[in-house]
Amino acid sequence: MSPRHILILGGTTEARELAAALTAHPGLRVTTSLAGRVSRPGAVEGDVRIGGFGGVEGLADWLRAEHVDFLVDATHPFAESITANAVRAARATGVPTVVLRRPGWRPGPGDRWHEAASLEEAAALLPRLGHRVLLTTGRLGLAAFAHLTDLHFVVRSVETPEPPMPPHTEVLLARGPFTPDDELDLMRTHAIDVLVTKDSGADATSAKLTAARQLALPVVLVRRPPLPEGVDAAPDVAGVLGRLGLGTGVSAPR
Incomplete structure (x- = not known):
């Protein structure tokens, strides 16, 4: 049986943390995609690919060809076009997806x-x-x-x-x-x-x-751009793992 394949659109600290958490689980193939805009990205656990996909159609083709079972957009909160393309490609292919989006800052006294x-x-x-x-x-x-x-x-x-x-x-x-x-x-x-x-x-x-x-x-x-309408979002790595059923006694989605 081939391993279940999870694609992470990365480039953030949370993406690296998620890749490390997922690769610790047997039976998962984890690929992190980096846009290649930073010349010295940090080390990432699992498989890594560098470069864009060629828009929505290119990403959809890659999801099909690589038999991706789950897509996590863990890009920067301001990577608006990447997030939009990811959501559209996931919907076109029927691949479940979640956006890992850390909470924004809030002003405090004296700000x-x-x-x-x-x-x-x-x-x-x-x-x-x-x-x-x-x-x-x-x-x-x-x-x-x-x-x-x-x-x-x-x-x-x-x-x-x-x-x-x-x-x-x-x-x-x-x-x-x-x-x-x-x-x-x-x-x-x-x-x-x-x-x-x-x-x-x-x-x-x-x-x-x-x-x-x-x-x-x-x-x-x-202010950060809004997420696409209807998209599922998690605030942290634990939230994504919960969506995948990991750490809860439930198997990751097929």
Whole structure:
């Protein structure tokens, strides 16, 4: 009997944790697919494939050809197009699917948050909030801020950002996690007076919010896109394992 095949669309800490948890179960074949956008991804248990599928039809073809029994989208909360394609391909092929989506951040006492629906909306808020911006929204999308010629940007990214970008931009290439003290030192050293970030929701990247709170800095928080209508979502690895019936005395779905 061939092993039941689970495909994880990965690239996040939760995806790696899920792959490790699933490979510990006998009778499962686990494949993690990485888009290949990061040059040095972390180690992943099980089989790994690199690169896109070629849209909805390409992914659907792969699900059929590789006899995938269950699909888990564990991509970043802002990987909107990947999630949409995954849900459509899974529905087209009848493959059960769940989206592993960590909860978003919530403001606490002392936070000065300004929510934005997009990077463009975030850019529109900045001129009235500060002049020295710490931008931690990733290497893509800087074009939304390119017209802000009177502001100074410190852009922190794991990979080199793609142009166009604001004319007064300083790029810091760094990989977290960072501590609150790290973030306080960064913000003080560069005289940051406003932070722009996406609501990734990860504990490992929340230290910048703690530092901004301690310095009483405004934060522009870009809201994550909504999930496709009707999609099943789990907040953590345990939730996905529950959907698969693992750890509950129930066999994984065929």
